[in-house]
Amino acid sequence: MPASRSKSRTDAERNRARVLEVARELFAELGDQVQMAEVAKAADVGIGTVYRHFPTRQALVEAAAQHRFAEILDFARERCLAAPDPGVGLDLLLTGIGEVLAKDRGLSGAIESAMGSAEPSGDSRTALEGLAGTLLDRGRAAGSVRDDATVTDVYMIVCGLAAVIRTGSGDWRRFVRLALDALRPGRPSSPTG
Amino acid sequence: MPASRSKSRTDAERNRARVLEVARELFAELGDQVQMAEVAKAADVGIGTVYRHFPTRQALVEAAAQHRFAEILDFARERCLAAPDPGVGLDLLLTGIGEVLAKDRGLSGAIESAMGSAEPSGDSRTALEGLAGTLLDRGRAAGSVRDDATVTDVYMIVCGLAAVIRTGSGDWRRFVRLALDALRPGRPSSPTG
Amino acid sequence: MPASRSKSRTDAERNRARVLEVARELFAELGDQVQMAEVAKAADVGIGTVYRHFPTRQALVEAAAQHRFAEILDFARERCLAAPDPGVGLDLLLTGIGEVLAKDRGLSGAIESAMGSAEPSGDSRTALEGLAGTLLDRGRAAGSVRDDATVTDVYMIVCGLAAVIRTGSGDWRRFVRLALDALRPGRPSSPTG
Amino acid sequence: MPASRSKSRTDAERNRARVLEVARELFAELGDQVQMAEVAKAADVGIGTVYRHFPTRQALVEAAAQHRFAEILDFARERCLAAPDPGVGLDLLLTGIGEVLAKDRGLSGAIESAMGSAEPSGDSRTALEGLAGTLLDRGRAAGSVRDDATVTDVYMIVCGLAAVIRTGSGDWRRFVRLALDALRPGRPSSPTG
DNA sequence: GATGAATGAGCATTCATTCAT
DNA sequence: CATGAATGAATGCTCATTCAT
Numbered sequence: 001m002p003a004s005r006s007k008s009r010t011d012a013e014r015n016r017a018r019v020l021e022v023a024r025e026l027f028a029e030l031g032d033q034v035q036m037a038e039v040a041k042a043a044d045v046g047i048g049t050v051y052r053h054f055p056t057r058q059a060l061v062e063a064a065a066q067h068r069f070a071e072i073l074d075f076a077r078e079r080c081l082a083a084p085d086p087g088v089g090l091d092l093l094l095t096g097i098g099e100v101l102a103k104d105r106g107l108s109g110a111i112e113s114a115m116g117s118a119e120p121s122g123d124s125r126t127a128l129e130g131l132a133g134t135l136l137d138r139g140r141a142a143g144s145v146r147d148d149a150t151v152t153d154v155y156m157i158v159c160g161l162a163a164v165i166r167t168g169s170g171d172w173r174r175f176v177r178l179a180l181d182a183l184r185p186g187r188p189s190s191p192t193g
Numbered sequence: 194m195p196a197s198r199s200k201s202r203t204d205a206e207r208n209r210a211r212v213l214e215v216a217r218e219l220f221a222e223l224g225d226q227v228q229m230a231e232v233a234k235a236a237d238v239g240i241g242t243v244y245r246h247f248p249t250r251q252a253l254v255e256a257a258a259q260h261r262f263a264e265i266l267d268f269a270r271e272r273c274l275a276a277p278d279p280g281v282g283l284d285l286l287l288t289g290i291g292e293v294l295a296k297d298r299g300l301s302g303a304i305e306s307a308m309g310s311a312e313p314s315g316d317s318r319t320a321l322e323g324l325a326g327t328l329l330d331r332g333r334a335a336g337s338v339r340d341d342a343t344v345t346d347v348y349m350i351v352c353g354l355a356a357v358i359r360t361g362s363g364d365w366r367r368f369v370r371l372a373l374d375a376l377r378p379g380r381p382s383s384p385t386g
Numbered sequence: 387m388p389a390s391r392s393k394s395r396t397d398a399e400r401n402r403a404r405v406l407e408v409a410r411e412l413f414a415e416l417g418d419q420v421q422m423a424e425v426a427k428a429a430d431v432g433i434g435t436v437y438r439h440f441p442t443r444q445a446l447v448e449a450a451a452q453h454r455f456a457e458i459l460d461f462a463r464e465r466c467l468a469a470p471d472p473g474v475g476l477d478l479l480l481t482g483i484g485e486v487l488a489k490d491r492g493l494s495g496a497i498e499s500a501m502g503s504a505e506p507s508g509d510s511r512t513a514l515e516g517l518a519g520t521l522l523d524r525g526r527a528a529g530s531v532r533d534d535a536t537v538t539d540v541y542m543i544v545c546g547l548a549a550v551i552r553t554g555s556g557d558w559r560r561f562v563r564l565a566l567d568a569l570r571p572g573r574p575s576s577p578t579g
Numbered sequence: 580m581p582a583s584r585s586k587s588r589t590d591a592e593r594n595r596a597r598v599l600e601v602a603r604e605l606f607a608e609l610g611d612q613v614q615m616a617e618v619a620k621a622a623d624v625g626i627g628t629v630y631r632h633f634p635t636r637q638a639l640v641e642a643a644a645q646h647r648f649a650e651i652l653d654f655a656r657e658r659c660l661a662a663p664d665p666g667v668g669l670d671l672l673l674t675g676i677g678e679v680l681a682k683d684r685g686l687s688g689a690i691e692s693a694m695g696s697a698e699p700s701g702d703s704r705t706a707l708e709g710l711a712g713t714l715l716d717r718g719r720a721a722g723s724v725r726d727d728a729t730v731t732d733v734y735m736i737v738c739g740l741a742a743v744i745r746t747g748s749g750d751w752r753r754f755v756r757l758a759l760d761a762l763r764p765g766r767p768s769s770p771t772g
Numbered sequence: 773g774a775t776g777a778a779t780g781a782g783c784a785t786t787c788a789t790t791c792a793t
Numbered sequence: 794c795a796t797g798a799a800t801g802a803a804t805g806c807t808c809a810t811t812c813a814t
Contacts, residue, residue, distance in 0.1 A: 156365075178346060182375035
């Protein structure tokens with residue numbers, strides 16, 4: 001019965017997608033301390049199903065964050081790459097990220113860790129890499145970005161931004177502006193560098 | 194006989210101090226999810242004693258972080274204020290903080306939250322305030338710090354720094370250098386500012 | 387396959403029932419300070435299972451008491467309503483209750499509180515209400531119960547009876563007899579009434 | 580130094596009295612779940628002092644209840660024995676007890692247990708015994724109390740009354756009236772007696 | 773594949789009681 | 794005698810994960 005087989009596969013996919021979607025919503029609303037059972041219930045599946053698709057709580061959190069971050073980047077890509085002035089690309093990127101993080105209580109934590117140790121496949125760092133690289137290159141060419149800027153700088157800045165937003169330690173838009181200034185060409189980085 | 198009285202009090206103080214010290218070590222080593230029982234055991238006191246001095250797990254975590262952060266600042270104060278060149282003060286401060294955070298896995302999280310919502314008394318933000326303010330003033334006077342820099346900027350930077358270190362998203366010394374560049378006078382903050 | 391579904395449900399029901407049964411036994415034997423872990427162990431289930439069915443210790447205590455009290459009333463109902471002489475109905479009821487309470491150390495406390503503030507649904511007071519009302523009516527008709535007797539009088543008497551039995555302050559059968567005399571028609575209640 | 584000796588003794592007495600007084604107040608206000616440390620603090624003594632005078636929590640609870648109950652009885656004695664009509668003596672006694680219990684959240688429990696197992700010396704049952712005996716005798720002589728009434732009947736009634744008040748299972752004044760009716764001479768106690 | 777009942781280690785916190793000073 | 798810091802067993806409850814159906 002290939003039909004039933006493929007039907008099941010489709011159902012399974014649907015379940016996975018629904019779980020992921022629900023998880024993203026709950027994490028956004030309640031932060032990442034949401035319980036697995038809550039996710040299952042909200043997705044209207046059994047808790048076992050959640051575990052079938054995401055072997056671990058951590059896996060679900062990461063998958064949700066990854067998915068969300070990919071969304072962010074897709075959106076940012078459109079705006080940034082379409083920007084006439086390459087100088088504003090990074091601004092748009094960081095501001096875009098900030099806006100999403102500011103609305104999503106659970107996301108910041110996940111993004112911060114995602115900026116950390118790179119995992120084998122499909123991770124958020126990698127997703128960011130291409131876009132950030134392009135923007136840095138363009139900025140450099142346009143003279144609006146310092147020569148020694150790297151994507152890792154952007155990782156760190158995004159990580160810091162997420163923390164600033166999560167803890168509310170200040171106005172994150174100011175933080176973004178400071179970060180852009182830091183990446184601008186000017187006098188060389190401090191002499192100790 | 195105040196002696197006998199003060200002897201007990203002294204012992205209690207000693208216990209409190211030992212608990213705090215042990216807690217700091219454990220938090221540094223294992224992160225801040227260490228259990229109260231572990232702390233008690235490591236401090237060689239009953240768990241009740243821990244609770245006598247710190248009514249809540251959270252209270253202990255905060256006290257430990259506060260204590261540690263105070264240490265950092267004391268040390269930083271010496272070096273920073275003694276620095277002949279006011280331009281290096283902030284560098285010394287941030288680098289000093291970074292070095293401690295880099296050694297203390299559990300501290301970063303605590304510092305990050307401390308940079309968030311200010312609490313009434315004795316909090317880490319306040320501790321940082323005086324020193325950061327002084328350094329910013331001096332730097333401004335010496336022309337090495339931009340005019341619009343505020344202590345809140347420093348809070349955000351420290352918060353970001355802690356996150357960068359905690360997650361290992363890049364070379365934190367580079368992050369510090371970028372931050373210093375951001376605080377340097379130069380072209381005005383981005384036009385949107 | 388509703389069978390497999392209902393099999394699980396049946397098992398769960400069985401577990402719930404076993405927990406309740408074990409709880410009743412332990413409460414009867416040891417009083418209602420029995421720990422949740424003891425109940426779980428005696429029921430041979432994990433402690434989580436106990437909590438799945440009874441979200442709170444208090445919930446378990448109440449459920450156990452309710453269940454027991456319902457048993458009492460079922461039994462009493464048979465005997466009381468079947469009694470040829472309506473005059474002995476209340477006697478059978480109170481004596482029946484007393485006999486069970488006398489055997490069950492943990493039950494008295496629960497019954498006493500159940501006689502207090504009425505809760506929305508399924509509570510012991512309500513369970514008692516119908517039977518007591520019927521018996522009072524019959525007794526009144528037969529001239530063996532005073533006109534102004536109410537079910538609340540019975541609540542209070544049951545509550546007092548439970549306390550007498552729990553504390554062993556005297557021969558509870560005597561207390562029942564006194565209570566019956568109090569409910570008998572005779573000279574009017576004290577003039578202040 | 581006999582002076583210092585006797586001075587200490589006096590102080591100790593004072594402490595004991597203060598602890599007892601404070602305990603009665605706290606039990607009345609908060610119920611008998613008050614902690615030993617609270618009592619010590621409110622009495623402005625060390626917790627060790629509380630334990631010196633009352634070796635056990637239970638001992639303190641009982642002592643407090645005893646003391647309170649003695650007060651009640653002293654007061655009741657005045658009124659009851661002074662009553663011109665012996666028929667109202669018991670009424671005054673039970674109503675007096677009820678009024679105090681109704682005001683004192685922590686007392687009921689203690690009184691109930693006091694009505695239980697008689698302890699060697701100075702207990703509440705004994706305190707009640709003389710007065711209740713006298714009132715029963717007078718009532719019997721006056722024909723307002725049934726011949727077979729005993730002080731144990733009164734113990735049970737007081738115990739029941741305390742439970743009724745504690746749980747709020749009904750109007751305790753009604754309970755008192757029912758109790759008095761039960762003790763009145765009339766048709767013989769139920770035939771099973 | 774899906775379900776959800778069961779699991780049970782883990783955890784923060786309480787409080788009567790002891791005992792060195 | 795008074796003190797109060799120390800004790801630590803006890804307790805109610807949580808939740809990620811497993812597995813029989």
